[in-house]
Amino acid sequence: MNVLTLDERDRQTKSFREAMRTRRGIRNIYIDPKDESPMAVLDAVKALRQNEIVAMLGDRIESQRTMTFDFFGRPTPFPIGVALLALATGATVLPVFVVLGGNWKYRGIIEAPISFRVEAREIGTGPSGRGWKN
Numbered sequence: 001m002n003v004l005t006l007d008e009r010d011r012q013t014k015s016f017r018e019a020m021r022t023r024r025g026i027r028n029i030y031i032d033p034k035d036e037s038p039m040a041v042l043d044a045v046k047a048l049r050q051n052e053i054v055a056m057l058g059d060r061i062e063s064q065r066t067m068t069f070d071f072f073g074r075p076t077p078f079p080i081g082v083a084l085l086a087l088a089t090g091a092t093v094l095p096v097f098v099v100l101g102g103n104w105k106y107r108g109i110i111e112a113p114i115s116f117r118v119e120a121r122e123i124g125t126g127p128s129g130r131g132w133k134n
Helices: 011-023 036-047 081-089 118-123
Strands: 002-006 026-032 068-071 075-077 095-099 105-108
Touching: 011 026, 011 105, 026 036, 036 081
Parallel strands: 002 026
Antiparallel strands: 068 075, 095 105
């Protein structure tokens, strides 16, 4: 398993995160959210083509590549990198959420897989009929 992650400036935080993930067999793929070149996610593409899992956080908006959707009654920007990566590689997206319960225990929720159609991007429309471009 791989996880796309931002590089940490603080060396202790980075070392701690790497140790925790490595112990569980998770490989870090470091990305720069401001780098829009296709080379920026090359390691993620390679992992997907080898049928490996690539985890991406959806709640950290670090770039301008977003689309706004109604989320619990509020317009909320969501990163579209996961959709672009899925379109480029043919990978299926599996939405997974981790929520904190009232008893201070985390609960994992796995939703139905999402497949993206290449035609949707070529036409320039995405969910809710909005364009994929900024």
